[in-house]
Amino acid sequence: MLSDKPVPGSGCRTVKTGRNTEEYHVIGGGVAGLCAAFVAKERGHEVTLYEAGEKLGGNMRLAAYPPGKGDITNMIRSYIHRCQKDGVEIKLNHEVTADFIKEENPDSVILATGSRTLVLPIEGIDHPSIIYGSDLLEGKRAAGKKVLVVGGGMVGCETAAFLGEQNHEVTVIEFRDTVGADVIHEHRVYLMKDFEEYGIGQITGAKVCRFFEDGVEYETADGEHHEARGYDSVVLSMGYRNYNPLEEQVKAIVPDTYVIGDAIRARRALDATKEAYDVASQI
Ligand SMILES: Cc1cc2nc3c(=O)[nH]c(=O)nc-3n(C[C@H](O)[C@H](O)[C@H](O)COP(=O)(O)OP(=O)(O)OC[C@H]3O[C@@H](n4cnc5c(N)ncnc54)[C@H](O)[C@@H]3O)c2cc1C
Incomplete structure (x- = not known):
């Protein structure tokens, strides 16, 4: 089936992607994973997002606690809303392993596993x-x-x-x-x-x-x-260090695998979401 969904940011142009609808697994429910999930879904793919924890938002949730920064959580809220509106399937409390990817055998995987304390x-x-x-x-x-x-x-x-x-x-x-x-x-x-x-x-x-x-x-x-x-x-x-333990194993199972956000290198949210958008809008 050809996807003819509007491309986000393209002035609502309707384009043929020339690709079949594919099953995407997005691993990590931080801002990078959420953004990649709704963009991929809007491109016409079947998207499931897996988050190891019980909450979405990743490290950006923590950014809201210091004085004067509470509104920053609006970014997370709006991304969750877009995922829900677009019909991304979201699975919380699900830490993805390479074995799970092997069992599920999706067409593509986006790894957005973020960073950990350095x-x-x-x-x-x-x-x-x-x-x-x-x-x-x-x-x-x-x-x-x-x-x-x-x-x-x-x-x-x-x-x-x-x-x-x-x-x-x-x-x-x-x-x-x-x-x-x-x-x-x-x-x-x-x-x-x-x-x-x-x-x-x-x-x-x-x-x-x-x-x-x-x-x-x-x-x-x-x-x-x-x-x-x-x-x-x-x-x-x-500081924080990138957390990307799955790339090598998952790429051996699903060659069409991408890494985005802090999983590449711990930086800022807008770097993570730009990469998410760039990757998901090309797939
Ligand atoms: C305290 C703090 C304040 C910050 N303040 C700002 C700020 O003001 N502005 C700014 O731009 N940036 C800020 N940052 C940086 C910003 O939070 C990160 O750049 C951004 O969160 C990166 O998003 P991400 O989705 O790549 O990774 P993360 O937010 O780290 O999300 C990764 C997610 O993947 C999940 N995960 C990991 N492994 C698995 C697995 N195997 N299966 C399923 N899920 C998995 C994790 O549980 C996590 O929820 C701050 C960071 C911190 C820690």
């Missing part, structure tokens, strides 16, 4: 007392009164502001000479106002070389070693 090989980092920033934002773990946030990029700074708003005493420690270096200018202005309002401390130019239950040891540019200790909780926020 855990660098630093002594003590794997101690159970260390709290991952994403677990904290999601309410899976709670921090004590005095908190050290390790990593002062966008997510670390927002996590610090989130804690500051809840009356924690917070310090951020960062390798670079400034915190929030990767934050877009206008957002950084407000983030720094939050830092001022909540009295968030900063230790910069500090390379963390050891974790303790109550703090860290760090090295400064002059080679000197220092300790920042006496905290009730240490929160890990040194």
